[in-house]
Amino acid sequence: MTEQTGSKVWWNQKYETSNDYLYGRAPSTFLADNLRYLRKGHTLDIGSGEGRNAVYLASKDYEVLGIDFSDIAMKRAETLAKQTDVRVEFKNQDLNFFLVPLMKHDSIILIDTRPPLTLLKSLSRGLVNGGTLFVEAYTVNQIGRSGPKPDISECYKPNELLRHVTDLHVIYYNERIHDNEPARVQLIAKKSIR
């Protein structure tokens, strides 16, 4: 039977195709290059997968909670945290049933993850004043192109993110559509201190 793309079983099956870390152990370069925008404190990694970004942030002294519903990815994430000798809290949770706690997080990161729309629209409420939303993912323009093959459920439409963060101050936004590079969107947005 073919599982619905983007479902928990589908993700577990995807991770099972590899004995090693499917997305690697190294963090997103965009994240590593822009740590200065993330102040130290409570950081929520939504769709934390095998933990590469959460573990990296913890190694830089951030207090990280990673949320994901893939048991296989989570086991690998816990192993990576242990091997790196850092403390990360990983929570096995379906994002469809996750309510972001009000004004709790200094940073919320979404790397290669597209949460349900209601959660996406409510993320700014989860940030403290001065907190940062940090996103990097594929756009639908990558579908059918050479290179990485993300599922449509992981992709953002052109300009879509901008429409969902109107209550934040966008300090960086880039949508890449070059012939020889994957179509990616990157966003850094801050909750203003009023």
Ligand SMILES: C[S@@+](CC[C@H](N)C(=O)[O-])C[C@H]1O[C@@H](n2cnc3c(N)ncnc32)[C@H](O)[C@@H]1O
């Ligand atoms: C492409 S992976 C990215 C993982 C990680 N952010 C990274 O950069 O390596 C997307 C992750 O989102 C998780 N995910 C997708 N839909 C989810 C949902 N409804 N609830 C919880 N996790 C979900 C998947 O299990 C998967 O680990």
